[in-house]
Amino acid sequence: MSDSESSPLLGFRNAPSYSPFPTIQTAIHNLGPHPDRAVIDDIIPAGVDDSVGTSFKLVVLLQLRANKLNPPRYPDSDVWTRWNDATIAEVQVEELDRYLRHTLDDFLFHPRTSLQLERLLWTPFLQADDSSRASRVVDFLADCPLLSHDVVMLSVDHVWRHGPQLSGPLRGSDSASRFDEICTPRVLHAVDLVAHLFYFGVVVSYVMHPPYETVLDEDDDPEIQRTGWREIVLVIFAAAILTRRPWAFSKVPTLTLFIVFLANIPSVPFAGSASFDILLLCFALHAFQFHFPTTPSPLFLFKRSLPFAAFLVDGFYHIIIPPIMFFLPIFILITTWLSMALSETFFMPTSLATLIPTPIQTRTTVLYLFFILVSAISSSLLIIVVHGRNIDPTARGWDTYGDNVARRARASFVRAVMAYASPHTFPAPFSLLNTLFVIFPSLVWTRLLGRPLVALFSQAEKQLWRWTVCPFAFVCWCIFYFLPCQKPKSRLSFNTSIM
Known part of the structure; x- marks a missing residue:
């Protein structure tokens, strides 16, 4: 159980000063x-x-x-x-x-x-x-x-x-x-969703066209950017998202992004640096975040998709994740060996001639995201095949995919309403x-x-x-x-x- 207030001002402001009920x-x-x-x-x-x-x-x-x-x-x-x-x-x-x-x-x-x-x-x-x-x-x-x-x-x-x-x-x-x-909870959720989509769009812009670090004195070169409006917007939005209650695990990528930018002050994460690689990980996590039944998400605007999302998440946790964790050590070793074998191709010396609009790290991350998306779609089909025989064809609404999935979908919706039904909810x-x-x-x-x-x-x-x-x-x-x-x-x- 958690306090559902969006601001910790003074607890439940609607609680009466006198109540005939005991605690x-x-x-x-x-x-x-x-x-x-x-x-x-x-x-x-x-x-x-x-x-x-x-x-x-x-x-x-x-x-x-x-x-x-x-x-x-x-x-x-x-x-x-x-x-x-x-x-x-x-x-x-x-x-x-x-x-x-x-x-x-x-x-x-x-x-x-x-x-x-x-x-x-x-x-x-x-x-x-x-x-x-x-x-x-x-x-x-x-x-x-x-x-x-x-x-x-x-x-x-x-x-x-x-x-x-x-x-x-x-x-x-x-x-x-x-x-x-x-200002109903659905309307406030829509405002919060638009703000998060704008924030994610700025993240995409940053990883696709990041600033580059140079040792040359060419401050007037437009391709060699320093702190700009994108960095300021990302820090402000990340801080605003982190100050909203309640805290959720889905805010970990935002927290990581906020820490990365603070750690690089007065500079910014440049392309090719370790900080930029961490930003790419945050970008990848944000890309799939809107498909999970956690607020804000487009799933709550189309509630017919909410039980299906809960069904897939439940299937991933119980069918797909265990074999992935089983093969994870050898997968890490193989990808490490592959990176070492392709180091001459992917990691070129940094010079002014290699300043391209999209860094190779971003291209590699997008390629990995594509393969992950294909794997996710294939795994979703596997989940439907495995669990499809247990689905009641006469069930509708929340109970379409079984009782366990219905409980998870209902719980996600209740948590969403609680997050935006408090008086004077402030989205990021x-x-x-x-x-x-x-x-x-x-x-x-x-x-x-x-x-x-x-x-x-x-x-x-x-x-x-x-x-x-x-x-x-x-x-x-x-x-x-x-x-x-x-x-x-x-x-x-x-x-x-x-x-």
Whole structure:
């Protein structure tokens, strides 16, 4: 579980200052070691809203389930004790899964509106008395049985397309601006995707036409470039991407690129240097990054491709990667011998006569990328052949490629909605502005005075977001509005009873 806020200003800004609910840890302590259904039902305070009360009950059960799945490790315990504890925890997790399903089914027995379902999934509750950390149902969805429920996914998709409801847990009643309505998670993701594509385009431009180092005094030669606009743009965008939360493994190429440019200050990575070779590796990783179900990615604009992408990624991890890792040592040796054998052809002495528009290292990297792409396509066909017989031809939507793939695809989509559904989400490069002008001053002010100015910095963040992100979000919203079959629909009302 991770905090889904895009800015670490003051935790969940929508958490009420007073709540009739105890903290999650207090509720778990009151349940005891072996809670039954009657004890679990008693943790909801009397007189609270039905959807918020059910949300608290689900969060407590999900946190208890997470504790059972990740118990504290005792290295000195004997083998039988570890086996017995694991067996008991497995039985308790199965019992908690039944409680979770029964709780959700009881809640859905009566007609519910989209606002009630949003409160059920997104209402935050404090973890402990001495902590400002809060948890919601959506924070646990990636690994729980509720992820496969159609109503849960319909509600998450509704937030993705239409944005949070007014007076809901994600949007206060004072957010009356029209910009607050059009800046849906899907629109903000599109802004972030465009920024990443521009950043990747600058990376391609740099590796295709890099600056060259020379020992001659020919500063006026246009072919011999130094620090220019591309280097500045790459550093700014890399810093902005790294400051956005949450952290993900997909940011490693961006972090590597940022470190390479900082390590070469006041110069830049020149063609033929070791730093440039590292940039080529980052370029290769970025080239395939948009095909993975991690934000930002075009896959989330066309959700029909999301289960297929999860299906291929799952197949690569379980079918293709093991034999590749098995043959990796001999592959490295063979490629090393090949490089040594072709050194006379590929590595020529550096001189002014060898200054070509595209370096040989870039050409070699692109050639390798082509072979990797061909191998990836061939491996994809192999995955379809191997797993195709296990696919149910009558399944549709998320379940097209089986239950395991459906869970991974749903989890990827939920994480994407969480990343952009937080109030005042700043895509790159605007996240860097938020860090410099709001987050950093608020941390300094808190350190100096010992108390944060919540209202002041929250208002400053809101105004910065409306002046920087909203204009670009409006352009993306217009594009989505005029796309066929993409016009915003009326608010959903879930009036179907679940028996």
